[in-house]
Each structure stands twice: as C-alpha cells, then as structure tokens.
Amino acid sequence: MKNLVLFLFTFFFFHTSGFTQNPIIPNQGANDPHIRIFNGRAYLSASHDRSIENKGFTMDNWWLWSSDNLVDWKLESVLQPEQTYIGKPFSECWATDIAYRDGKYYWYFSEGNKQSGVMVSDSPSGPWKDPLGKPLLTSEMTPTHEYDMGIVQDASGEFYIVFGVWDYYIAKLNPDMISLAEKPHKIEIKNPRGPYNQDGENTKMPTDDKPFIHSYNGKYYLSWGCFYAIADNVYGPYNYTGSVMDASSFTPGFEKPTWPNGFLQGRHGSFFEFHNQWYFAYCDISQTGNRFFRDTFISYVHYRDNGEMALVRVDGVGVGEYDANNGKIEAEDYFKASGISKQEISNGGFAVGDIGNNDYLVFPNVKGLSGKITIDFQVARNKAATIEIRKDSPEGELMASCKVKAIKSATGFESIRCNLPKLEDKQNLCLVFKGNGKQIIQIDSFSLK
Template sequence: MKNGLIYTQLLFCVTIFCHAQNPIVANQGLNDPHIHIFNDTAYVYASHDKSITNDKFIMDDWWVWSSPDLVNWTKRSVLHPKDTYIGKDYSRCWATDAAYNNGKYYWYFSEGNEQTGVVVSDTPIGPWKDPLGKPLLTSDLTPTHEYDMSIFEEDGDHYIFFGVWNYYVAKLNDDMISLAEAPKKIVINNPRGPYNRDGKNNDMPTDDKPFVHKYNGKYYLSWGCFYAISDNLYGPYDYVDTIIKESSFTEGYDSPTWPNGFLQGRHGSFFEWHNQSYFVYCDISQTGNRYFRDAFISYVHYKDNGEIATIRVDGIGVGQYDANNGAIEAEDYFKAENVDKTENVIGGFSINPKATNGFVTYPNIQNLNKKSTIEFEFLSQTDTQIEVRESNPNGKLLATCKFKSNSTKAFKTESFKIEELQNGQTVCLVFKAASVENLKINRFRFK
C-alpha cells in the first residue's frame, strides 16, 4: 500500500526477567537493535528472525518494543513490508534505525542488502505512513550496498550512514526523507573486521551495519564491536579496537559463536540515558543458531584517552543487580546526577561527585532481604559522608556512611549497618558536601 497509513499491531505482552535480563527479550528473534530514548522511555527498533528452526535468514517484518527501565519490555508495533513501497510479503527485512524531528518520528528500514526506505508517524510506535512510495536510498546510489543504515543527529541536523565494507554518509534535508547532498565515502585508516583480523583483507576490511555516536567531542564510527574515532563527522577515522574480548564473557555466554568467532555478527548501537552509556547488540550464545539472534545490552565506560573499555557480556545485563553475585561496580548505575565516572588506579572505573547532593541509583537489586551490611571500596582524601536512601535522593534513609580520610592513596574497604532492605529495592547513594572531588567509590556489596 503506497502512501497509505500503516496501522501497527499493538501487542500488550510484557516480558519480565527477574534475574537474567540478557537477552532483553528472550526466544523471540529480536536482533539488529537500535535503542532511542523518546519521552524518557527506551524504544528498540529491530529486525526479527522468524523462527528458532531457521537455517537461513528469514525476516518477515520489523519490530518496535519499549521499556521504562531497560529490563521490562513490551512489544508495541510491527511494520510489514507489504505496507511499505515493497508492496508484498518479503523475507529479507534487514536492519533499521529511527529518528525524531519537527514533531515526527522517522523509521528507516533495509530492503534486504540493497535499498533503504522510510516511514513516518506522529508517535514513536506508529501508525506509520510511507511518504515516498519508493526507496530513499536506491541500489545504484553509490558503489556500496545501500542498506543497514543508521541516523546521527547533531545540532538539529541529521545524517544517514550506510553500506558494507566501505561506508557512505549524507546529510538529510529537514524533511528527513530526502538527501541534502550527494553521499560521501568515509575513509577509515587501518581498518579491521571479523573477516579482516590481520588487516590484509582489502575486499572485506570492515563489515556491514555502520553506526556513529559522539562522546567528549569525538566521533565514534562502529561496525558491530569494532570501532574507529575521528575529530570530524565525515572522517577520516582511525581504527582503534574491539569492545568485546575473550575476557568479556561470563560462564555460559561465550559460545556458540559465528563461523568467524565471537567478534562476528555483533550488529548494534550505542546510546545514552540518565548519564549512563550502553551498547545494545546481537548475540547467539543462548539460541545456538546464527539465524535466530537475541539482543543484549552492556554498560559502556570510556577511558581517559577516549578509548572504550572492554564490555561485560553476561545474563544480568543492565538496570538490575543481584546482591548474591558479588560486588556491584559503582560505575554500573542506572541514573546519575552531578557524578563523574573516571578511570582508577587499579584498572577499572570509579564514581566521584561533582556537586553536593549528587547521586546515583541502582534499581531492582535482588536477594537483599537477608542483608544487613553495606561494604564500600573507596578512596577518600578527607573525612566524607554519603547517605544511602531508598528509590531516590529524597527517599527513606537506610544508612549514613562516614568515610575516614585515606592518606595511602590505595582503595580501602569499610562496612556500615543498613536497615529495611527488601528484594527488588532501588538503592540511591547521595553524596554530601565534603565528598565533592574528595571521595571515589569503586564498588560496594551487601552482606
């Protein structure tokens, strides 16, 4: 149906994971995920592998799911290819991305590995309308293939990235459905990829699924778990590293992998919410089938030199914690205000407050009901103090923790009594005046 309204299926099935949040939606084939935060809600725009019995890529539609907390997800919308310019059933509904501009939401989709289309709506979940009745990016536009796009926004302007092996970028017009310029090829110096580990495969130097995000004034171009950095959006980009290593995996999440190993097939995207950074990406460790993929989320932390630290791949995921699973890393918070993440002297990351009453929250902490002590690993240049509160900075006071100054410059541990803990509780750490620029917390645990 060209230029008509595409009505979504609103499916009110909530999938909840209490103790293992990765995959974010298990056994559904949700993959190629891009997460955007609209109106303080997370929306994942994704492809959909049809069945666990797939022996090739069979992808009949595109999906939108939403979440208030990155833990509980609800299916909100299905886009069928017959309701776009494609005009018929189609089994190669490849990767998507979305954007917001001038009161409208735009959802871009891949017609296999050849072309890119776009639909538009007044809401993040539809109903959707195909405004062009034809592809936005046609198969003859550039020497690469015009698919697996991503959208980058800066200062109100939007740019579309796309391609495989060699990537192209073009600025979009303000209407979001036409190009403001001819696509430009992106130069990547010394690229690597899942098929090009040694830098000698000039035919397949990178991969498909380019994505760009910005951090601390630098542009990060990624393809799966590989990334490069530039001072300019258009490049050139210098290849840096992968964010997944052998050390990333906890038990049960390191295999099976793709034919070219665990670095292959990690299509995904970076996003930020509540001053925390994340990477959402494909995984097949739980399905065992490269044609029936899941989506995982991991925390992202940046080193002082701008490089991305190796991420953790596990079943806990983000936005929830298990008090029986050892220490909670302080930098793995869900929400923060007036708090920095910084590299520390023992090779990880710590948090330190920038202003009085700066805070961090850790929601959905399981197995708290039999705990009565909270233990911190910290550095404190002076005598400092924090409050542990329930839910938010103004919530019920659970403990007051006073840290003594530590002149050794080494992390030390100290324990404090804590009351009224309950399973599933949200814990908020509130930093008092003396803590500002003087206290660093590395991790904490409940006992």
C-alpha cells in the same frame, strides 16, 4: 492463534517476572538493535528473526519496542513490508533505525541488502505512513549496497544517514528527514579491522555491514559491530581504534557458540546514552545456538581517558538489574546519576568521582537483599562525607547513613562498612552523597553481606 498465545505467554512471563535481563527480549528473535532515547524513554528498533528453526536469515517484519528501565520492554509497533513501498510479504526485513525531529518519528528500514526506505508517524505506536512510496536510498546510488543504515546527529543538530558494507557512505538529510541534502560521501577509515579481517590482510572485506555512528566528548565513533574507529568530524577520516570485546569479555555460559569467524562476528548493534550512562546493544547467539535466530544483549560502556572504549562485559545480569549475591557491584555500572563522572583508575578499571554535595547514584532492581545486614563501600577519601542509602530516589526513605572520615589511604581505595536495616529481597537503592565542595570521595564498588 497458537503462535499468538505462545507469544503472549512468553511476553507476560519474561516482562513481568523480572527474571532475566540478557537477552533483553528472550526467545523472540529481536536483533540488529538500535536504541534511541525520546522523552526519557528508550526505543529499540529491531529486525525480527522468524523462528528458532530458521535455516537462513528469515525476517518478515520490523519491530519497535520501548522501555523506561532497560529491563521491561513493551512492543510499540510492528511494521509489515506491505505497509511500505515494497507492497507485499517480504522475508528480508533487514536492519532498521529510528529518529525524532520536530514532532515526527522517522523509521528507516532495509529492503534486504539492496535499498532502504523510510516511514513517518506522529507516535512510536503508529500509524506509520510511507511518505515517498519508493526507496530513500536506491541500489544504484553508490558503489556499495544501500542498506543497514544508521542515523546520527552532529553537534550543530544536523542529521545524517550512514550505510553500506565494506565501504561506508554518509549523507546529510534535509530537514524533512526523508530526502538527502547532498550526494553521499565515502567514509575513509585508516587501517580498519573486522570479523573477516582481524589481521588487516583482507582488503576485500575490511570491515562489515551495519555501520553506526555516535558522538562522545566531541569525537565521533564509527562502529561496525564491536569494532570501531574515531574521528574529529562526522565525515571522517576515521582512525581504526579497536574492539569493545575480546575473549576476556565473556562470563561462563556466554562465550559460545560463536559465528563461523568467531565471537567478534555478528555483533551488529548501537551505542547509546541514557541517564548519564553509556551502553552497547548488540546481537548474541550464545543462548539460542542458531546464528539465524539472534537475541539482543546490552552491556555497560566506559570510556578511558584517551577516548577509547574499555572492553564490555557479556553476561546474563546485563544492565538495569543487580544481584547482591554475585559479589561486588561496580559503582560505575549505575542506572542513573547526577553530578558525577566516571574516572579511570590505576588498576585499569573505573570509579565514580567528581562527587559533590547532593549528588547521587541509582541502582534499581537489586536482587538477593534478603538477609543482608551490611554494605561495604570501596572508597578513596578526600574530605569528610556522608553516604545516605535511600529507597528508590534521592527523596526516598532513608535506610542507612554512613560517615566517611577525611583520611586518605596510602593504598588508595579502602573498605568502609555500614549497617543496614532489614531489607526486602528486591529493592531500588539510591546513594546520596553529602559533604562540602566537589570531589569529596571516589567510589570503586560496593557489596552487601
């Protein structure tokens, strides 16, 4: 009863106050995050480290959380091993993933580092049933270990399961989502690197466990933590490309403590798209100090023109919230967008472009607005335009309107200032663009003063 009261208090405090974002579910041990979007809502399937006192990987069940804003999270389901073919309490409830097809939800789970099963439900909140009564992936199936699975859907709508450690295997799923349509194929990765193989010399442990595949702009991205490779086909071969983290990714207070092999180790997670924005959800121990009691962080993801992913930013602000007192807010870090694209710019950063009439950007949960009387945009001007600052949405109350003249600057981006009315300390801001045609302006960032 005491633990239940503590859980409810922690949940109520962190999920009603909006006090913090990273970690997204603080002090609960939610880790190995896979986030999927179903019906306009984000669903997080996660492993669950039992306690801050853990001396090893002790995980008694699997969790499923949901959110419509990536800030406030609701616990939808707790899957106990007794509900599965395992049939008894079990403390190696390792990584998990979920999928949706034809009105059914499928919850895949790891039996430690041995095998994997699947549960089925009509709803994310359950009840969940084990349709097989046995593992979907059995321990003798391939030369690797059949755990830490991820689900991927290709351009034609087919679903696949990818799994393993060091060497990864992939197999197409049948339409029932609970059986394999083929024998698993080994995935070829050219010149891989990983947390144990940062110089390319460790051929016994070239990658990691916890593989994940997502697609972007016609390419497939196979990732293991923060490392990734790219292919034209879901089966590969994949060309190792890089890591989405390096020492410059971390803001003060988030750079350590690290794993035994450094900050690139243990970043198990997933990449996902929500409202025309890309994200990386991953494990972090910087706030717990215990590698066996991990948190989930989320960072924005931006793709360069050559298809590579730019380095992510690891901080406490996270995503879906903004602090007006932290200086500039990057335009490409929006929560929701319509009709625009992110564009790589000459300084190595990104801006929002392809802006046309009635396109918009939404920045919810902007804090620290009290006393702010101006908003400064860093813009590149192509045509005459108007930037409307509205509450909440494109149809929301008009708070200010900023005219942008059609004068191109020789230096590229320049500052345009608009006056603001009295603001509440925390508001949802929507930028609506008015003008003729496309590519009216580019916006690099904005700040409130």
